[in-house]
Amino acid sequence: MTSILLVAERDGQGEISQSTLQAVAAAKSLSDSQVTVAIEGDAVKSGASLAVEKIVTLSPTDSGDAGIYDKATYDITSLISLINPDLVLFNKSDFGSVVGARLAFRSDYAFAADCIEISSTVTGLSVTRPVYGGSALAEFEIASTPAIVTLRAGAYETGTDTGSPIIEAFNSDGSVVGQGATTTDTVAEARDGVRLEDANFVVSGGRGLGGPEPFSLLNELADILGGAVGASRAACDAGWIDHSYQVGLTGKSVNPDVYIAVGISGASQHMSGCSSSRAIVAINKDGDSNIFKEARFGVVGDWEKVLPSFLATVRDLKA
């Protein structure tokens, strides 16, 4: 039996996030798995039919701990001692990356970040993760338990199984060991439209655009498709668009149905943020660029000539 503690996250509506549902599918793919889900705050509608054995609710954190995660690190460490799982599964999100690493090093557990595959072996677990900016894959065996693993979004398909988990509240002993850092304010930099991470269509621009102006065309296309605009690191570093639009290793990971890359060469650090898209569509004048090795559809040509007619045709099709 593989006993798994899965630490859930919520989406913008407070329901269980798509990435967490994918993690459930990953957990269920292991042989004879028994899954307990931990979630901060009250259990939610989408949890009641989750295909797991148990849901444990943790008391919500306060705003002073936002982004620091002292409380989650403490609570989940306590929960691990209580239920002794073989595997603790997080999403490779900001929360999962920080809390997973902190509690693993706090208790000297094995930690594997950003995995795309997990399987059971005779002696323990095997995990696979991209390394060198996605140029290579590394497969590791972990013999000690519990193994703390973060899972890349899009690595598993969301499952369709349902279940009827028992729901329990976990009462921490209340002696949260804060380490002294305090969040005093959160400043939102307002953005219109669909969140990049949630978008079904992403239209991204890179160095080949040559300046900030062409992003208005990309915006127009994203609006028609009901999607969001993204960018490569080169475009962000050049100051053409804010860093919050960056897709890639050091930016956001997206997994839309269609990822349209305009003037992007497809360096591995960029691809690691979008390679789980269902279909990548590339427009680039250099037919040898790496993006065409990853794309399903492409046009080798000057975006200034290709994109306006593409946009006009999409507009007609959507009308």
Place this chain on the structure above:
Amino acid sequence: MTFRIVVLAKQVPDPETPPSQFKIDESTNSVFPPNGVPPVVNGFDLNAVEAALQLRDAGADVEITVLSAGSEFVMDAMKKPLAMGADRLVLIEDSSLGNIDSSGTVKILAAAIEKDGPYDLILGGRQASDWDQAHVTLGLAEVMGLPLVSLVQKLELNSDSVALQRVIPDGYQVIEAPIPVVLTVTNELGEPRYPNLRGIMQASRKKPEIFTLADLGFSSGDLAPKLELKKLYVPESNRQVELIEGEDEPDSGKQLALRLREEKLI
């Protein structure tokens, strides 16, 4: 009072190495050093060096030590932070360090910091460009029992605390942390500065201070990896791109849209 800052830095293969030169030795599960492309200091760690230098620029009295653990250091690469303006370079060099994982690295770095410290600020980059991991700095905070703030894009020193901005997807958090504190610095802080000639001259005269594992009270057996690397390989790309060619470029754009509709993608 001098603020003592230590910046963690890692030597990595140059991430700008052309893909054609990226080769794996499957018999040893390691990357062949690319011909003629020397290693570099992890670019994200240079963001952390830049953060420390910006505190000096803002008028703080700081001493900046760069700390690295590894094997086969290339001095031209490792001295870059000194050329940018850091004061000291401390290297923990041991041939066995090529084969440990982050749990071992964290223990060694913590021991070196305790020996060489105390420090007021411990800074690291947001991740490494080789194994793409981001957790050595996070783990160090836990092992040393210090507060941790990740993804810092701005920092200001007060007498016994730091005022921070932490990047979140659509904005930032304002955070106050006591000193000493461990921070990971993100690339939003700004591009690392280029060394000037004077900096390069000064760096060339500085000698790194070397710690051995024995100096830190370790033997290599203490650092057995928790993750055993079974296989390192280049994934096969099984995608076959379908190139759309119209009569001219505008027509290709139109045909592309029609093809996507045909596939029910839009």
